[in-house]
Amino acid sequence: xxxxxRIRAQVAGDKATVRVLMSxxxxxxxxxxxxxxxxxxxxxxxxxxxxxxxxxxTAQWGPSVSKNxxxxxxxxxxxxxxxxxxxxTDNKGDKRTDEATVS
Amino acid sequence: MQTRREMLAHSxxxxxxxxxxxxxxxxxxxxxxxxxxxxxxxxxxxxxxxxGAPAESxxxxxxxxxxxxxxAVVPVGASSSAAGVKxxxxxxxxNPNALAASFDLTDKVEAxxxxxxxxxxxxxxxxxxxxxxxxxxxAVKEIKVTLGGCGG
Amino acid sequence: xxxxKKLAGLACAAGAAVLLAGCATxxxxxxxxEFKAMLQNSFxxxxxxxxxxxxxxxxxxxxxSAKQPPEAVLKQIEGxxxxxxxxxxxxxxxxxxxxxxxxxxxxVGMAWNNPTTDPKTNGGxxxxxxQIDKKEISFGTIGPSLYNYGKLRGVKDVTDPKVxxxxxxxxxxxxxxxxxxxxxxMPRFGHxxxxxxxxxxxxxxxxxxxxSPVNQ
Amino acid sequence: MKHPITLTALAALAxxxxxxxWAQKTAxxxxxxxxxxxxxxxxAELFEVKGEELWKKARGPKNASLEKCDLxxxxxxxxxxxxxxxxxxxxxxxxxxxxxxxxxxxxxxQGFKAAEIAKLDFGKxxxxxxxxxSTWISGQSKGFGFNLPQNHALERKMYAxxxxxxxxxxxxxxxxxxxxxxxxxxxxxxxxxxxxxKNPGDGLGMAAWPAYRVSNGQMWxxxxxxxxCYRLQRFPNPDFASDVTIALQTxxxxxxxxxxxxxxxxxx
Numbered sequence: 001x002x003x004x005x006r007i008r009a010q011v012a013g014d015k016a017t018v019r020v021l022m023s024x025x026x027x028x029x030x031x032x033x034x035x036x037x038x039x040x041x042x043x044x045x046x047x048x049x050x051x052x053x054x055x056x057x058t059a060q061w062g063p064s065v066s067k068n069x070x071x072x073x074x075x076x077x078x079x080x081x082x083x084x085x086x087x088x089t090d091n092k093g094d095k096r097t098d099e100a101t102v103s
Numbered sequence: 104m105q106t107r108r109e110m111l112a113h114s115x116x117x118x119x120x121x122x123x124x125x126x127x128x129x130x131x132x133x134x135x136x137x138x139x140x141x142x143x144x145x146x147x148x149x150x151x152x153x154x155g156a157p158a159e160s161x162x163x164x165x166x167x168x169x170x171x172x173x174x175a176v177v178p179v180g181a182s183s184s185a186a187g188v189k190x191x192x193x194x195x196x197x198n199p200n201a202l203a204a205s206f207d208l209t210d211k212v213e214a215x216x217x218x219x220x221x222x223x224x225x226x227x228x229x230x231x232x233x234x235x236x237x238x239x240x241x242a243v244k245e246i247k248v249t250l251g252g253c254g255g
Numbered sequence: 256x257x258x259x260k261k262l263a264g265l266a267c268a269a270g271a272a273v274l275l276a277g278c279a280t281x282x283x284x285x286x287x288x289e290f291k292a293m294l295q296n297s298f299x300x301x302x303x304x305x306x307x308x309x310x311x312x313x314x315x316x317x318x319x320s321a322k323q324p325p326e327a328v329l330k331q332i333e334g335x336x337x338x339x340x341x342x343x344x345x346x347x348x349x350x351x352x353x354x355x356x357x358x359x360x361x362x363v364g365m366a367w368n369n370p371t372t373d374p375k376t377n378g379g380x381x382x383x384x385x386q387i388d389k390k391e392i393s394f395g396t397i398g399p400s401l402y403n404y405g406k407l408r409g410v411k412d413v414t415d416p417k418v419x420x421x422x423x424x425x426x427x428x429x430x431x432x433x434x435x436x437x438x439x440x441m442p443r444f445g446h447x448x449x450x451x452x453x454x455x456x457x458x459x460x461x462x463x464x465x466x467s468p469v470n471q
Numbered sequence: 472m473k474h475p476i477t478l479t480a481l482a483a484l485a486x487x488x489x490x491x492x493w494a495q496k497t498a499x500x501x502x503x504x505x506x507x508x509x510x511x512x513x514x515a516e517l518f519e520v521k522g523e524e525l526w527k528k529a530r531g532p533k534n535a536s537l538e539k540c541d542l543x544x545x546x547x548x549x550x551x552x553x554x555x556x557x558x559x560x561x562x563x564x565x566x567x568x569x570x571x572x573x574x575x576x577x578x579x580x581q582g583f584k585a586a587e588i589a590k591l592d593f594g595k596x597x598x599x600x601x602x603x604x605s606t607w608i609s610g611q612s613k614g615f616g617f618n619l620p621q622n623h624a625l626e627r628k629m630y631a632x633x634x635x636x637x638x639x640x641x642x643x644x645x646x647x648x649x650x651x652x653x654x655x656x657x658x659x660x661x662x663x664x665x666x667x668x669k670n671p672g673d674g675l676g677m678a679a680w681p682a683y684r685v686s687n688g689q690m691w692x693x694x695x696x697x698x699x700c701y702r703l704q705r706f707p708n709p710d711f712a713s714d715v716t717i718a719l720q721t722x723x724x725x726x727x728x729x730x731x732x733x734x735x736x737x738x739x
Contacts, residue, residue, distance in 0.1 A: 056209050057209065058207045060136060062140040062204065066176045070218060073215070076210075169501045249502075250660060254362025289632065293636075296713065314640075319638045321668065367705075395659045440650050443645065449643060
């Protein structure tokens, strides 16, 4: 199972800045291993951000997003104590969901 | 603590809610947009995403360094000052496939996202904003990728 | 000095019986012996990098401290290095600068994970330490800038006998840098068989050919 | 929304030529800007989370956690421990660095075979766990200044041996540590090189490792940093936790007394 994400959500004025680090190889499918065999593509395809359970953003990613991806966005009207949930799904169907509290 | 099954269920609910609320453009409700992620140019990506002809605009900003110390991790961002942006995209012109990431927004988030992308070589990077009516605006910036380390 | 003796004394007290003989010959000899033993115990041969890479020649040994060796030793290193230089076959110093950029850019070669020590698979490591072509902004500064190397030295025609000394010096510097500075940081590309004659000729052209991007 | 300043700037560019304006910004300014943009959100945090879990979790043949591990400041004391390593440990009779000490604890407390782990490649199996553990542990010394003890004779001997190792030239390229880290203001390509026979300043040199390497997306501990330095020196391979790696850390750590630790850092 995939390792946990690191989510930080901090209030900045009338919004909360959300910073997410995800643990993922993000293999492009264009590299070869030492024996010359192509390493198959393996990457996060979809990321969803929800605020107190209500979805606020969905992203589609390709394999050129960097390994151990970082994403930042800002949720309007989010206050301290609110919950921010981030979920991802990769091209092998693996999933991960983590939650953080806005501070 | 949530179990894995609960998490999966929750995740499915989230996606379902997005669809039901009609907050997603047609393309995102379908599976991952393979056509857009295999396109080679800005025009083809936008076409695959269902947008009109892209026009350069001051209302869109692309952020990133002038020089990247390493192409494996290049911090880039897209933002727009225009009202009603439905989608922000980040493209790297000279990558094998141009589209790196696409963000479908609701009015609950700011039109301002940041991520990090791989760049095979120095290239133009595009930030693209798609509006509800299919209008497409973009900004472009060149980012130089340098070789580093001893290279052994 | 005082600290050194105290240190060695304690090291002897703490050390095993076999080291006691070393202590009798003085603190630094003892530390040297312990150091040599530590290297042997700490490293393992891996791939092309065998344990003989820890063996030092005169120059390597003399240049292994914060201080430069005495003048006489430096002169000896430089003399031996100069005598070691193999001048190019048939007096042919030049190759093709268009092939040299790839060589100058590459830092690959001679590490334990490289499959072979064949020079043809090695890079010249040049940009790691030197500025060369002005278009490459990612260059090191351990060595001096080589931008306009030939131009600054008045090389307008490489066949002009007046520039022969600078051509020979440049070949010698690439082949065995220690001929001109006994403790130079620069590898001995020819002497250590990192690059072959053909590769060195290409680098000579990159540095000295008036048409090379280096001299624009 | 109007951008009067941007428009003025654009007009100026049109007059002077874009190239001239670009040239004013040097390559190093550009690199500094790049690092600034990456500073917030270091993937090393992912490894810190993993390392903390590993420390507290009952694992290994003895199904025990590492919470009784003595890193030099007493059993279980993690805060500030990295700032005082390597140091002498009476129970093993050796000067140990963080990673070799972790192997000792994994063997004595958890029942792992330290010698087997030491043979693994970096990033593989339990070796990856050692790296995650050292990432978290080093992070618990963030803001501390290096303060390696030199009271024990073996600690002082390790310093002296480390000094010799630092300047020892060998291999087909005649490199020593000092070839790259012995002079002020030098760099390889665009990477500034810290001078490591003295205190290079806060957050530089040893004070920046363990670090996440953006070039390969790997988390590296100090052992891997030194191993790769020796690979690029074209030396044979230093064994994991071997005396030469501990001697060098002692030498550099003592020289860097007081330098503020910023681990885990982000490197090229």
